[in-house]
Amino acid sequence: MKKLGEQWGQPIVVENKPGAGAAIAYTELLRSKPDGYTLTTGSGITSLLNLLNNKLPFDAATDLVQVAPLASVPIVLIAGNKVPARNMAELIFHVKQNPGVTYGTPGPATPHHLAGVLLASMAGLQLTHVGYRGTAPAVQDVIGGHLPLAIVGLSTAIQFARSGQLKVLGVGSAKRSELAPEIPTLAEGGVKGYDASYWYDVCVAKGVPKAVVSRLHAEVAKALQDPEVRTALTSAGLEPMAVTQDEYQRMLQAERAKWEPIIRANNIQMGS
Secondary structure (H helix, E strand, O other): HHHHHHHHOOOOOOOOOHHHHHHHHHHHHHHHEEEEEOOOEEEHHHHHHHHOOOOOOOOOOEEEEEEEEEEOEEEEEEEEEOOOOHHHHHHHHHHHHHHEEEEEEOOOHHHHHHHHHHHHHHHHOEEEEEEEOOOOOOOHHHHOOOOOEHHHHHHHHHHHOOOOOOEEEEEEOOOOOOOOOOOOOOOOOOOOOOOOOEEEEEEOOOOEEEEHOOOOOOHHHHOOOOOOOOOOOHHHHOOEOOOOHHHHHHHHHHHHHHHHHHHHHHHHOOOO
């Protein structure tokens, strides 16, 4: 946001409004004048929020406009050292011999939870989900041997993997992460076609003029080319993303087509 402020020649004030899967922040956004001066950060599955939370006071699919992606968040499948698997192929064999193996995530209805449901479905596995309150406790339980598996952010897991405290079995995106190219994808490990990419983006309220949305997209894309911005993102475990408006809309449509039936079939809800 600092770089955007420099490009626009005016400061940007950041207000943290966490909670309810960003619903609190979106509610504040929708109370503002739709002129493009109020933005929020969201994710690729923003338009699916009403499926994940049926108590929202707005329709995310129609009331919010997803302007431009910011950065992807590589997620990984990790295992405790007691789990008899060094890679995804060995884990598939292990779980099929021991149905119901538990995996943790930072919480129910998170992208990590969705990734786990997709993985179980595509690999033909019976996995039991446990939603934690954040990433840290899930990782600590894996290290402590209380939880066999977890799906978490790469940036958190990699430090413990490199010190030998846990194993990273694969990254969830379609391609290997630039942040740790030595880690194979889960697709390479035997779950062909698996892709549970997850990213942050910029959103505005419905009603912001198309010309303003286009300008915002261009400004975000420009900021992402700045070396300092890219370094700051990668240092935080994020991979900068820059695509055209048309490409981004196609990506969002593909995400909705992929996740909507999974959410409905498994009745995935926040807080459940």
